[in-house]
Amino acid sequence: MKQQPSQISSLTTYMLSVRDDRDRTAFALLFDHFAPRLKGFIMRSGTGAGQAEEIVQEVMLTIWHKAEQFDPERAQVSAWVYQIARNRQIDVIRKENRPLPEELGEDPSAEPDASQILAVEQEAGQLKDALLKLKPDQRDIIEKAYLGELTHQEISSQTGLPLGTIKSRIRLGLEKLRYELKELR
Amino acid sequence: MTAITHHTPDALLAAYAAGNLPQPFALAVAAHISLCLDCRAAHEAHLVSGGAVLEASKVEAVSEGLKSNVLDLLDAQVVEKKVYQRSGIYPGPVMEALKGKPPRWKSLGMGVRQSILSDGREGSVRLLYIPSGRAVPDHSHNGLELTLVLQGSFSDETGRFGVGDIEVADQSLEHTPIADEGAPCICLAATDAPLRFNSFVPRLLQPLFRI
Numbered sequence: 140m141k142q143q144p145s146q147i148s149s150l151t152t153y154m155l156s157v158r159d160d161r162d163r164t165a166f167a168l169l170f171d172h173f174a175p176r177l178k179g180f181i182m183r184s185g186t187g188a189g190q191a192e193e194i195v196q197e198v199m200l201t202i203w204h205k206a207e208q209f210d211p212e213r214a215q216v217s218a219w220v221y222q223i224a225r226n227r228q229i230d231v232i233r234k235e236n237r238p239l240p241e242e243l244g245e246d247p248s249a250e251p252d253a254s255q256i257l258a259v260e261q262e263a264g265q266l267k268d269a270l271l272k273l274k275p276d277q278r279d280i281i282e283k284a285y286l287g288e289l290t291h292q293e294i295s296s297q298t299g300l301p302l303g304t305i306k307s308r309i310r311l312g313l314e315k316l317r318y319e320l321k322e323l324r
Numbered sequence: 325m326t327a328i329t330h331h332t333p334d335a336l337l338a339a340y341a342a343g344n345l346p347q348p349f350a351l352a353v354a355a356h357i358s359l360c361l362d363c364r365a366a367h368e369a370h371l372v373s374g375g376a377v378l379e380a381s382k383v384e385a386v387s388e389g390l391k392s393n394v395l396d397l398l399d400a401q402v403v404e405k406k407v408y409q410r411s412g413i414y415p416g417p418v419m420e421a422l423k424g425k426p427p428r429w430k431s432l433g434m435g436v437r438q439s440i441l442s443d444g445r446e447g448s449v450r451l452l453y454i455p456s457g458r459a460v461p462d463h464s465h466n467g468l469e470l471t472l473v474l475q476g477s478f479s480d481e482t483g484r485f486g487v488g489d490i491e492v493a494d495q496s497l498e499h500t501p502i503a504d505e506g507a508p509c510i511c512l513a514a515t516d517a518p519l520r521f522n523s524f525v526p527r528l529l530q531p532l533f534r535i
């Protein structure tokens with residue numbers, strides 16, 4: 140398995156081993172972490188256990204096949220897996236193909252910037268802590284929003300939603316994107 | 325390219341990240357994100373929030389065979405979904421809706437043209453081609469309409485909208501968007517209501533008009 144600076148989370152390290160070395164042991168460890176969480180997450184929106192496992196299987200296979208799109212300097216592993224899970228759920232349950240933004244033309248094999256990876260992870264960690272500290276009814280609203288159970292009208296009427304707590308990461312991500320685009324020109 | 329000044333509202337980005345926008349809006353938002361770094365970053369931030377919800381989810385044990393099933397399938401051939409690239413003024417998600425072909429324009433009169441990408445229960449999405457000085461065709465005024473400029477610009481009482489700008493209009497907004505001087509304005513217009521045509525087209529003709 141890859142040697143990364145010790146502060147980088149094990150999930151990111153596993154994911155990079157899957158991406159760069161097609162490491163099956165690392166993939167199995169990712170399965171152990173994500174499969175039960177994904178199943179719980181998918182079942183919360185009313186999907187039965189059987190169909191939930193079918194979706195878990197597809198999500199895990201997508202993680203393997205699309206690993207080259209994983210960029211730890213922009214997305215933390217759970218955020219990346221979340222997006223795949225929501226896309227698969229929509230494909231399977233609504234039989235719809237969700238329009239996705241263009242991928243940025245970057246070279247993910249470029250030497251990873253550990254400090255940027257750490258910053259992304261740190262902010263994601265803070266966000267998760269903030270979520271866990273919310274009052275139950277507030278946390279419930281956030282969970283409903285990201286489970287896809289609230290319409291955009293319902294989300295915009297929730298004034299107290301701490302959706303803006305990640306502004307610092309937004310800035311961080313933006314600076315990096317601007318820098319990269321300058322490089323491309 | 326001039327800077328984008330009209331962005332996707334945060335609630336729409338959050339609903340898009342959660343996969344809970346009607347298909348026509350999802351297309352408009354995906355196309356805007358393809359053109360706008362600010363909204364790309366804001367969307368990614370919502371994915372981080374979604375990831376936090378996933379991490380905090382109650383764990384449900386999976387069946388015994390699932391892991392070995394998945395591991396056995398790693399080498400199976402997968403059918404790659406076709407990825408549509410940007411083509412000219414049309415971002416990737418719009419090219420996907422066009423199935424990789426150029427728009428099939430139909431005249432709406434006065435030099436204005438449209439190309440319907442989809443029209444159904446979830447709403448409609450179409451491309452509009454508006455010569456300089458002409459009005460953008462009547463909106464449904466029956467729900468929300470997102471208009472993303474792909475070429476040229478238009479202006480109305482609320483401001484000027486150039487390439488990459490997205491206008492969010494609900495029924496409370498009384499406005500008359502007019503294409504500015506210069507190249508014809510081409511925009512992507514998405515509504516969550518079925519299409520309603522200008523009053524000069526009798527209602528009964530609507531189905532015919534689409535052929």
Ligand SMILES: [Zn+2]
Nearest residue numbers: 331332360363
């Ligand atoms: Zn924007």
